């Protein structure tokens with residue numbers, strides 16, 4: 401075959417990634433997404449899933465989804481504004497709006513598409529989007545796709561945010577932040593953010609992907625956690641994490657939701673999700689509402705695991721289901737991941753570009769159904785690794 405010179409640069413870049421410990425490969429699971437999973441013939445304790453409430457394979461939800469499957473089939477056949485909206489789609493949007501205490505809601509195909517579509521529609525040329533330095537990639541891409549100027553403020557630093565707002569006097573704009581930050585597991589300073597939004601008349605958007613089903617007394621998220629319900633202009637989130645299904649959503653005033661319906665390109669130009677995916681989301685949310693003990697079990701696991709790690713002298717203080725265990729170097733993170741896998745724990749190493757270079761870490765995600773013995777077993781493993789790293793053995 402003739403040489404294809406123009407392909408060489410991709411091979412060179414991949415090789416460089418391999419050498420830097422940054423090469424990514426897909427893990428194939430041979431079981432449902434639950435707290436016990438199978439990879440080939442081996443079983444693992446799952447400590448990596450976003451399915452915080454363990455709702456991806458729930459028998460009751462499957463029953464409901466099967467009923468909807470029999471009636472509506474599995475394909476939606478069109479985009480939401482043409483032929484793709486069924487009564488199931490409409491019902492889900494009503495349920496989300498009611499759950500989050502808003503006038504209206506809109507479901508996108510993914511949370512990624514929601515962020516990209518919301519920011520590119522609402523932020524205009526001449527506007528400023530103030531975005532936290534650790535916001536999710538989908539927010540970053542939404543900023544890039546909008547015609548507004550993006551100003552990144554230091555992570556969760558309201559003093560820096562105010563300084564930057566003052567540098568752009570009289571400009572209209574948006575403050576956007578994760579509610580719970582996806583790689584560090586910490587919670588946004590919502591009171592601070594709301595105060596600045598009022599003072600400078602800026603629209604607020606909160607990404608509740610890792611907050612919904614996790615924080616707040618009944619798992620409603622960041623607003624409930626701070627007892628500031630209904631104050632953020634737009635709440636966006638995903639149905640693919642604690643809810644156990646797939647899809648993204650946004651909710652807020654009728655005005656803003658109607659505006660997005662009419663202008664948000666990732667909502668308009670893509671085929672609607674399947675009615676069965678919508679049904680799984682409906683049943684997942686209903687379950688979270690009807691069984692508060694699920695959210696409480698998750699919150700109890702978070703408390704137990706945090707206190708256990710602290711008792712081993714580890715520097716953790718997360719109140720969410722995400723526990724970053726810092727390895728710093730990419731090689732160390734990958735080595736730890738492999739060792740834990742050998743011991744039967746599936747825990748991912750998170751590396752650049754998901755986090756900064758030399759800030760590689762293990763990212764542990766807890767589930768409501770993890771037993772204390774499983775948490776204890778993993779904590780032992782982690783404590784040993786951290787002690788070794790600090791040369792204390």
Ligand SMILES: *Cc1c(COP(=O)(O)O)cnc(C)c1O
Nearest residue numbers: 510511512536538582609638640
């Ligand atoms: C996962 C995630 C998203 C994207 O949601 P998907 O439904 O997976 O596309 C958006 N924002 C944050 C903070 C996330 O963690």
